[in-house]
Amino acid sequence: MYQEIFSKYTPTKDNLIYILHDIQDNDPQHYISEEAVQAISEYLNIPSNHIYGVITFYSMYSTKPRGKNIIRLCESPHCYIKGSENILRKLKNALNVGIGETTKDKLFTLELCACLGVCGNAPVMMINDDVYGDLTEEKIDEILARLREVK
Amino acid sequence: MKYFRTHVLVGINETSKQAGAEAFIKALKAELDTAGLKDEVNILETGPLSFFGKGICLTIYPDNVNYENVQKDDIIELVNEHFLKGRPVRRLMLESGTRFSPKFNYESRIVLRNSGIIDPESIDEYLGTGGYEAWEKALQMNPMDIVSEVKNSGLRGRGGAGFPTGLKWSFTAPIECEQKYVVVNADEGEPGTFKDRLIMEGDPHQLLEGIMICAKAVGATKSYIYIRGEYKLSIARLRKAIQQCYEYGLLGKNIFESGFDLDIDLKIGAGAYVCGEETALIESLEGNRGNPRWKPPFPGVKGLWGCPTIVNNVETLTNIPYIIKYGADGYRKFGTPDCPGTKVYTILGDVAYPGLCEADMGTTLRTIINDYAGGMKQGYRFKAALIGGAAGVILSDRLMDVKMDLNSLNQYAAVLGSGAILVMNENTSIVDMLWSILRFFRHESCGKCSPCRNGSQQLYDLITKIKKGQGTQDDLDNLLLIAETMQQTSFCALGQSPIMPIRSALDNFRDEFLALIKK
Numbered sequence: 001m002y003q004e005i006f007s008k009y010t011p012t013k014d015n016l017i018y019i020l021h022d023i024q025d026n027d028p029q030h031y032i033s034e035e036a037v038q039a040i041s042e043y044l045n046i047p048s049n050h051i052y053g054v055i056t057f058y059s060m061y062s063t064k065p066r067g068k069n070i071i072r073l074c075e076s077p078h079c080y081i082k083g084s085e086n087i088l089r090k091l092k093n094a095l096n097v098g099i100g101e102t103t104k105d106k107l108f109t110l111e112l113c114a115c116l117g118v119c120g121n122a123p124v125m126m127i128n129d130d131v132y133g134d135l136t137e138e139k140i141d142e143i144l145a146r147l148r149e150v151k
Numbered sequence: 152m153k154y155f156r157t158h159v160l161v162g163i164n165e166t167s168k169q170a171g172a173e174a175f176i177k178a179l180k181a182e183l184d185t186a187g188l189k190d191e192v193n194i195l196e197t198g199p200l201s202f203f204g205k206g207i208c209l210t211i212y213p214d215n216v217n218y219e220n221v222q223k224d225d226i227i228e229l230v231n232e233h234f235l236k237g238r239p240v241r242r243l244m245l246e247s248g249t250r251f252s253p254k255f256n257y258e259s260r261i262v263l264r265n266s267g268i269i270d271p272e273s274i275d276e277y278l279g280t281g282g283y284e285a286w287e288k289a290l291q292m293n294p295m296d297i298v299s300e301v302k303n304s305g306l307r308g309r310g311g312a313g314f315p316t317g318l319k320w321s322f323t324a325p326i327e328c329e330q331k332y333v334v335v336n337a338d339e340g341e342p343g344t345f346k347d348r349l350i351m352e353g354d355p356h357q358l359l360e361g362i363m364i365c366a367k368a369v370g371a372t373k374s375y376i377y378i379r380g381e382y383k384l385s386i387a388r389l390r391k392a393i394q395q396c397y398e399y400g401l402l403g404k405n406i407f408e409s410g411f412d413l414d415i416d417l418k419i420g421a422g423a424y425v426c427g428e429e430t431a432l433i434e435s436l437e438g439n440r441g442n443p444r445w446k447p448p449f450p451g452v453k454g455l456w457g458c459p460t461i462v463n464n465v466e467t468l469t470n471i472p473y474i475i476k477y478g479a480d481g482y483r484k485f486g487t488p489d490c491p492g493t494k495v496y497t498i499l500g501d502v503a504y505p506g507l508c509e510a511d512m513g514t515t516l517r518t519i520i521n522d523y524a525g526g527m528k529q530g531y532r533f534k535a536a537l538i539g540g541a542a543g544v545i546l547s548d549r550l551m552d553v554k555m556d557l558n559s560l561n562q563y564a565a566v567l568g569s570g571a572i573l574v575m576n577e578n579t580s581i582v583d584m585l586w587s588i589l590r591f592f593r594h595e596s597c598g599k600c601s602p603c604r605n606g607s608q609q610l611y612d613l614i615t616k617i618k619k620g621q622g623t624q625d626d627l628d629n630l631l632l633i634a635e636t637m638q639q640t641s642f643c644a645l646g647q648s649p650i651m652p653i654r655s656a657l658d659n660f661r662d663e664f665l666a667l668i669k670k
Contacts, residue, residue, distance in 0.1 A: 013437065019569070054440055058421035060380055076342035078499060078573055080584075116542075121166045133169070
């Protein structure tokens with residue numbers, strides 16, 4: 001699997017960020033495993049500690065397996081004054097997980113993130129590649145129900 | 152060309168897509184077909200409209216009617232009433248229930264002149280508005296003439312620091328070496344800021360044209376746009392726009408037989424606020440942690456892979472085609488003598504029409520709120536405005552007549568770059584707001600230097616204590632002392648910034664903090 005991804009990139013260090021994106025997006029558990037780091041290290045000929053340094057620096061990468069749907073709720077000032085704390089409480093209760101945790105059925109992972117740049121519709125969250133805005137507690141129920149139905 | 156009597160502009164952005172804009176357009180087309188209006192009413196998918204309505208938003212020309220939160224069920228009524236009989240559907244209109252009519256003016260627009268008017272995914276529409284004429288002109292110009300034109304225009308960087316753009320270019324242009332780069336900073340991360348996203352979604356070609364001219368001026372043959380991974384729609388639109396440029400021969404080798412080569416590539420970020428700092432951005436492009444570098448040498452001399460590199464903000468470069476086309480004098484008609492041009496703002500919060508606007512530099516905060524955003528939302532009173540995001544300032548109503556330009560705001564140590572204006576009503580707690588800002592800094596500090604790494608944690612602890620009502624007068628003094636120390640000793644602008652919201656909050660709203668302090 002990794003070789004196929006590597007073949008798209010020349011083995012230079014500046015491609016590290018994109019290889020990491022690619023591997024994580026194609027991993028069914030949306031994370032970067034130890035084996036992946038090992039393989040990248042060999043391909044780019046850079047030490048794995050450098051790769052871990054990069055992975056842990058950027059908020060979009062994870063070294064822990066995650067659920068099918070990654071929920072990233074914005075906690076920046078604008079969403080905060082528009083009530084993102086209530087949305088967070090709602091999400092925690094509805095999913096029965098804490099921040100950074102994955103539900104038992106592996107469907108959802110709850111994360112916090114910095115401003116998503118969609119402040120006109122605060123409070124905002126992103127689930128995978130989609131943005132959900134003008135959130136209310138009722139809307140959360142609807143959105144989660146819809147995602148649970150998708151097989 | 153086909154002539155239409157009515158144009159329906161549908162704003163396609165992240166939220167309207169979520170609300171089902173694509174299915175809506177399909178259904179609207181079908182209904183117009185049934186009503187026999189296919190040749191009279193034109194549907195245009197465009198970028199962000201001037202206002203941020205909920206759900207799917209439409210602007211109808213030439214009637215100049217704005218609709219918000221339109222549902223599929225409303226289509227029949229819209230077609231029958233508005234498009235057939237010419238009677239706007241009042242209940243869907245944005246203006247319903249408010250007293251003011253906002254000023255969505257297109258008179259002083261440079262950066263947003265096409266945004267919300269043309270189809271951003273069509274290069275032909277951009278060409279139809281005079282696009283790429285400046286590029287054609289620049290290809291025949293001497294590079295140093297381009298630089299001096301930009302210098303004379305007085306354009307200053309729109310990313311935050313306000314450094315004169317022409318001066319920045321003039322350091323790089325004369326250097327003789329094999330490779331130079333132009334890097335576009337599209338890693339917009341300042342909370343509350345998204346003008347660059349709207350510029351890229353609304354008119355990606357104007358940015359590309361700016362990059363091309365910059366590259367020609369400084370002699371760079373390779374350019375990277377470093378864009379946030381979260382900006383999916385901007386990424387898609389820029390990719391498409393770049394591809395169209397190659398097809399039309401505007402990019403590539405030996406462009407229009409001029410002997411000039413240029414390639415533009417997109418680079419996707421991975422989520423780090425500090426990467427908005429130019430040297431951190433360069434580190435990230437090289438595949439490292441986004442820790443800032445020591446300056447000097449500045450990137451203009453030694454940047455990406457050690458080569459001279461121009462790093463400019465999206466809005467800055469989007470101004471360039473206008474300057475080249477109409478000359479420095481044409482550009483200086485906008486704004487103030489010290490600070491020419493316009494500024495793009497996003498106005499959010501408790502105003503009647505939250506939205507996007509472009510105003511001359513030097514326009515007062517009062518004018519922007521009252522004229523462009525329609526004043527306060529009915530039933531709310533103005534309390535404060537957060538200008539410039541987290542690394543910004545909190546202004547009270549006594550500062551409403553501050554001129555918004557880089558020089559005047561400097562008196563209040565404010566930054567204008569991000570263009571974010573967040574208006575808060577009388578019920579908003581400033582302490583809460585500051586808590587949220589300091590939480591943000593604690594999270595985003597990159598950890599390279601100790602003043603910022605430790606200081607941001609200390610600031611967060613102090614404000615949390617104050618917020619809980621357990622603070623003392625000493626804690627207030629320490630907030631300022633720590634932030635001041637960070638300002639003087641931090642490695643980059645991130646650690647130097649928390650002083651701005653803290654000092655302005657304490658200057659303008661000290662009573663609110665004192666009320667929470669233990670007696």
